[in-house]
Amino acid sequence: MRLNSLTPTDVLVESVELLNCRALEAANGEEALAVIEQRGQEIALVLSDVVMPDMGGIELLHILVERRVPVSIVLLTGHPMNRELEELCAQGMCDWLPKPPNLERLARVLARALGERQEVSGHVMAG
Structure with a gap:
């Protein structure tokens, strides 16, 4: 794949895989829910x-929390959301990353989120 043809999701998936996690991809929340319904037992984050x-x-996030899906949830944002992020943490978000995330911060957040689940195996949904 040519570097200039990579989408932000491609870069995120490749970064996750560089950190020795398997990644599944979805274009939006609806697709993510469908993948989680099919392969939920395999997804840790x-x-x-x-x-x-x-x-x-x-x-x-709200749907996964409401359905009590046992996954850690990390949101990515390119916008400042200080107050909202605190509220989202209270609502079930595990952590957040600024866009684009650097590899070092991504590694720390993944380790913390997966460590909280005490389960490092499993797929990471990226989208």
Whole structure:
């Protein structure tokens, strides 16, 4: 794959895989829910952009929490959301990353989120 043809999701998936995690990909929250319904037992962590077409990361977070899906949820945002991030943590978000995330911070957040689950095996949903 040519470097200039990589989408932000491609870069995120490759970064996750560089950190020795397996990644599944979804274009939006609706696709993520479908993948989680099919392969939920394999998924330990959901990395989701706050802003996506059809269903964004915040709505996805609320649905996963409401359904009590046992995954850690990390949101990515390119916008300052200080107060909102505190509220989202109280609502079930594990952590957040600024966009684009650097590899070092991504590694720390993944380690912390997966460590909280005490389960390092499993897929990471990226989208």
